[in-house]
Amino acid sequence: METHNHSTHGQAMPAGHTHSAVDDEHAVHAHGQHAGHSTAMFKNKFWLSLALSIPVVFFSPMFAMLLGYEIPRFPGAAWIPPVLGTIIFFYGGTPFLKGGLKELKSRQPGMMLLIGMAISVAFVASWITTLGIGGFDLDFWWELALLIVIMLLGHWMEMRALGAASGALDALAALLPDEADKVTDGGITIVPIGRLAVGDVVLVRSGARVPADGQIIDGGAEFDESMITGESRTVERGTGDQVVAGTVATDNAVRVRVGAVGSDTALAGIQRLVAEAQSSSSKAQALADKAAGLLFYFALGAGIITFIAWLLLGSPDDAVVRTVTVLVIACPHALGLAIPLVIAISTERAARSGVLIKNRMALEQMRTVDVVLFDKTGTLTEGEHAVTGTAPVPGVAEAELLAVAAAVESDSEHPVARAIVRAAQNNDGARALALSGTGFSSKTGRGVLATVRGVEAAVGGPNLLRELGLQTPDGIAAVTREWMDRGAGVLHVVEDGRIIGALALEDKVRPESRAAVKALQQRGVKVAMITGDARQVADAVGRDLGIDEVFAEVLPQDKDQKVTQLQQRGLKVAMVGDGVNDSPALARAEVGIAIGAGTDVAMESAGVVLAGNDPRAVLSMIDLSRASYRKMIQNLAWQPATTSSPSRWRQASWRSPAC
Numbered sequence: 001m002e003t004h005n006h007s008t009h010g011q012a013m014p015a016g017h018t019h020s021a022v023d024d025e026h027a028v029h030a031h032g033q034h035a036g037h038s039t040a041m042f043k044n045k046f047w048l049s050l051a052l053s054i055p056v057v058f059f060s061p062m063f064a065m066l067l068g069y070e071i072p073r074f075p076g077a078a079w080i081p082p083v084l085g086t087i088i089f090f091y092g093g094t095p096f097l098k099g100g101l102k103e104l105k106s107r108q109p110g111m112m113l114l115i116g117m118a119i120s121v122a123f124v125a126s127w128i129t130t131l132g133i134g135g136f137d138l139d140f141w142w143e144l145a146l147l148i149v150i151m152l153l154g155h156w157m158e159m160r161a162l163g164a165a166s167g168a169l170d171a172l173a174a175l176l177p178d179e180a181d182k183v184t185d186g187g188i189t190i191v192p193i194g195r196l197a198v199g200d201v202v203l204v205r206s207g208a209r210v211p212a213d214g215q216i217i218d219g220g221a222e223f224d225e226s227m228i229t230g231e232s233r234t235v236e237r238g239t240g241d242q243v244v245a246g247t248v249a250t251d252n253a254v255r256v257r258v259g260a261v262g263s264d265t266a267l268a269g270i271q272r273l274v275a276e277a278q279s280s281s282s283k284a285q286a287l288a289d290k291a292a293g294l295l296f297y298f299a300l301g302a303g304i305i306t307f308i309a310w311l312l313l314g315s316p317d318d319a320v321v322r323t324v325t326v327l328v329i330a331c332p333h334a335l336g337l338a339i340p341l342v343i344a345i346s347t348e349r350a351a352r353s354g355v356l357i358k359n360r361m362a363l364e365q366m367r368t369v370d371v372v373l374f375d376k377t378g379t380l381t382e383g384e385h386a387v388t389g390t391a392p393v394p395g396v397a398e399a400e401l402l403a404v405a406a407a408v409e410s411d412s413e414h415p416v417a418r419a420i421v422r423a424a425q426n427n428d429g430a431r432a433l434a435l436s437g438t439g440f441s442s443k444t445g446r447g448v449l450a451t452v453r454g455v456e457a458a459v460g461g462p463n464l465l466r467e468l469g470l471q472t473p474d475g476i477a478a479v480t481r482e483w484m485d486r487g488a489g490v491l492h493v494v495e496d497g498r499i500i501g502a503l504a505l506e507d508k509v510r511p512e513s514r515a516a517v518k519a520l521q522q523r524g525v526k527v528a529m530i531t532g533d534a535r536q537v538a539d540a541v542g543r544d545l546g547i548d549e550v551f552a553e554v555l556p557q558d559k560d561q562k563v564t565q566l567q568q569r570g571l572k573v574a575m576v577g578d579g580v581n582d583s584p585a586l587a588r589a590e591v592g593i594a595i596g597a598g599t600d601v602a603m604e605s606a607g608v609v610l611a612g613n614d615p616r617a618v619l620s621m622i623d624l625s626r627a628s629y630r631k632m633i634q635n636l637a638w639q640p641a642t643t644s645s646p647s648r649w650r651q652a653s654w655r656s657p658a659c
Contacts, residue, residue: 042095042156049092049152053145056081056088060142081141082130089123092148095155109296115151117296119144121327138324176246180211183255193261200258204249212245212258213265219254222414223247234415251414303327346628355610355617355624362591362607364632366625368572369591371548372520372618373563374513375577376531376541379595380615381507383578385415387423389483389504391476399429401501405493406430407437407452408459416491417448419505420459443467447491455496465492465499476502487537507533509544516615517545523622526571530554530562532581560584576618577606593618 057063059080064071071077093116100116103109125138181203182191188203193211196202201217204210210223220238225247234250237243243256245265303326310319347357357363374380392401406424409417424430437450437457446467447460458464465471472480472492476499480490483504491503517527528549531538538552551562563585566573575582575589586592592606595613610617 039156042152045092045095046149046152046156049088049145049149052084052088053142053149056084056145057142060139062139063142081139082127085126085141085144086123088145088148089119092152093119093123096148096151114296114299115147117299117327119148121324122147125324136321136324138321177209177211181205196258196261198258198261202256202258203253204243204256205253206249206251208249210243210245210247210249210256212256213260214243214256214258216241216243216254217257219252221249221252221254224250299327342628342631346624350621350624355608355621357608359607362593363625363628365572365590366574366608366621367629369525369574369622370571371526371528371566372574372576373528373530373566373585373589374547374615375575375582376529376533376538377507378578379576379613380513380529380541380545381509383507385419385489385505386508387419387503388488388506388508389479390501391479391503392501393473393475393499396500397429398501399427399433401493401503402427402430403433403435404452404457404495404500405459405491405503407435408440408448408450408457408493410437411440411450412442412448416489416505420491420503423503452495457496458494459491459503460494461489461491464494468494468497470494470499472502473499480504485536486540487534488540507537509541510613510615512614512616513545516618517547519616519619521546521548523619525622528566530559530585555581560588563588574618575606576615578613593621 059071059077061071096112096115096119099112100114103113122140122144125136126140126144129136129138130141176193178192179190180193180196182189182196183201183203196212202211202214204221206221216237216239218239220236222234223237223243224234225244237254242259243254245260303323306326307319307323310316310322346363350357377383387402390398390401392398402420402424406421409420412418435452437452440448440450442448443460443464447458447464449456449458451457458468470492480502483490483502488504488506491505492499493501493503520527526548527545528551529538529542529545529547530551531541532554533552535552538550541547542550551559554562559581563573563575567590573589574591574593575585576593576595577583577586578595582594586594586606591608593608593610594606595610608621
C-alpha cells in the first residue's frame with residue numbers, strides 16, 4: 001500500500017513519554033452494594049428462596065390466624081418454618097450479611113447493613129422462641145423468609161435493569177495485538193507480545209497496531225494516534241520518532257525498536273488512571289443506601305430507647321420483645337422495591353430511546369450536574385475529515401477543482417483522500433465531469449501525484465509547493481490564510497505545474513451539536529469542551545458552537561486532571577466522550593456518558609452509553625434523571641406507611657404497641 005502524507009499538523013509524543021501499560025493482570029473494580037454479585041446469582045437465590053418460603057408462610061400460626069385456616073397437624077409440622085427458614089437465612093441472606101459486614105467495616109451503613117441487621121435479629125429471636133428459651137414469643141420465621149425474598153427480588157430487578165458491567169480495563173487490554181512480528185537474524189518470527197523485551201525489533205505492518213512503545217528505526221508511516229492523544233488527524237512518524245503501543249500504522253510498514261513493555265507503556269498508564277478513577281467514584285452512595293443508612297441509625301436509636309423505657313417500667317421481658325420487634329420491622333419491605341422498580345422502569349424507557357444506563361448512580365446524579373464536558377473529536381464533531389472549503393483560482397470552476405483533486409486521490413485509501421473523493425461525488429458538477437487519474441504515486445511528507453487529462457497533477461501541503469517551487473496565488477492567499485488561522489488543514493491542487501486551487505479539510509461539526517449546547521445553556525448547565533487537538537482548532541469549534549470553556553491540546557492524563565479541576569471548583573461534571581483517551585475522565589466524572597459509536601473502552605468506563613452519536617441525548621438523560629428522582633422520593637415518602645405491615649399486624653393483634 002502506498003505511503004500517503006497529507007498530515008499538516010500534529011505533535012509527536014515526547015521521547016520517554018511512557019506512563020504505564022496493559023499488564024497481564026486485569027483487575028475488576030466492582031462498585032457499591034452489588035460488588036462480587038451477579039444478576040444470575042440474585043435470580044437463582046430469589047426463585048429457590050421463594051419456593052422455600054411458601055411452606056414457611058403456610059405453617060406460620062400468625063398467618064393462619066390472619067387468613068382463618070387450620071394448620072395441618074402431623075409429626076414434625078412445627079419444625080417446617082424453623083428448618084426451611086434457616087435454609088433461607090443462610091442461602092438467600094448471605095449476600096446481605098456479607099454486604100452488611102463490608103458496609104460496617106467501611107463505616108458507611110446502607111441497605112445491606114439494614115437488611116443484615118433485621119434478618120439476623122429475626123433469625124436469632126425466632127430460634128430462641130422455637131427452642132423455648134426464656135419464654136419469649138418472638139416467632140419471626142415467615143417475616144424473615146418474606147423479607148429475604150422481597151429484597152432478593154429488588155436487587156435482582158435492579159441488577160437486571162442496569163446490566164452492571166465494569167470491563168473497561170479488559171477493553172483497554174484488547175487494544176493491543178495478541179502477537180507481534182519480531183525481527184530476528186533468521187527473518188520474521190511471530191511471538192506473543194508478553195515475550196517482547198526492551199531492545200527487540202518488531203515489524204509493524206500497514207493497518208496493524210503497534211505492540212509496544214518504542215522508536216522507529218526504519219521506514220515511515222502516518223499513525224492514527226487518536227486513541228492516545230485525541231488528535232483527529234493522522235500523524236506522520238519517521239525514523240527516530242517515538243510510537244505508542246496500541247496506535248495504528250495506517251499506510252505503510254515500519255520497524256520499531258521496543259523501548260517499553262508491560263506496565264511501563266503508555267496504554268497501561270491510561271489503564272491505571274481508569275482504575276483510580278473508578279475507585280474514587282465508588283465512594284458515592286445511592287439514594288436508597290442513604291435512606292437505608294439513616295433508617296439504620298434511627299432503628300438502632302429507637303431500639304435502645306425502647307429497651308431502656310420498658311426496662312425502667314420494670315418489664316425486662318417486654319423490653320426484650322419490643323426491642324427485637326422494633327429492630328426487625330425497621331427493615332422496610334417496601335424500600336427493597338421502591339428504588340429498584342423506578343430504576344427498572346427508567347432504564348427500560350431509556351433503552352427504547354437509545355440510552356443504555358449501566359450505573360444507577362449515573363441515573364440519580366445526572367439531574368445535579370453543573371457542567372457537561374464534551375470531548376470534541378467524534379462527539380461534537382463527526383470524527384473524520386471533510387472538505388469544508390474550496391478556493392479555485394480565477395478561471396477554474398469549483399467543480400473542476402474537486403474533479404481534478406478526486407482523480408488524483410482516487411487510488412488512495414487515506415482518510416483525507418476519501419474525504420476529497422466524497423466531496424467530489426457530492427458536487428453535481430464534479431460528478432458530471434468525472435475525471436480519472438493514472439500512474440498514482442505518493443511522496444512521503446509531501447503529497448500524492450497522478451496523471452489527469454494527460455498532464456501531471458498533484459495534491460499536497462506546503463512541502464509539496466516548496467519542492468515544486470510554487471507559491472499560493474494572490475487570488476486565494478487570503479482565504480487559505482483564514483483557513484489556517486482557524487486550524488484547518490490546507491491542501492493545494494496542482495495541474496501541469498500551476499496551482500489551480502486549494503481545499504480546506506476539517507473535522508466537521510455535527511449539526512445537532514449546536515442545538516445540544518444551546519439547550520443545555522438554557523437549562524442553566526455550563527458546556528465545556530476538551531480535546532487533544534491544537535488550540536486554534538479547538539477555539540474555532542468552541543466559537544462556532546458557543547461553548548463556555550475550552551480545554552485544548554490535552555493529553556489523556558490531563559483529561560482526567562481537567563475533570564478533577566472542575567470538581568475542585570465545586571462543579572458536578574458529566575463527561576461525554578467516545579475514545580480510549582476519554583476513559584479515565586469518563587470514570588472520574590460524576591456521570592460518564594459514552595457515545596455508542598465509540599470504543600469499547602469508553603463504553604465500559606461510562607455509566608451511560610448513548611446508542612447513537614447525537615449529543616442532544618444528554619438532555620433526555622437529564623429529564624429522565626429528574627423524573628426518576630421525583631418518583632424515588634415519592635416511593636421513599638410512602639414506604640413508612642407500608643413498612644413491614646405484617647409485623648405491625650402482629651403488634652396490633654398480639655401485643656400492645658412496641659414503644
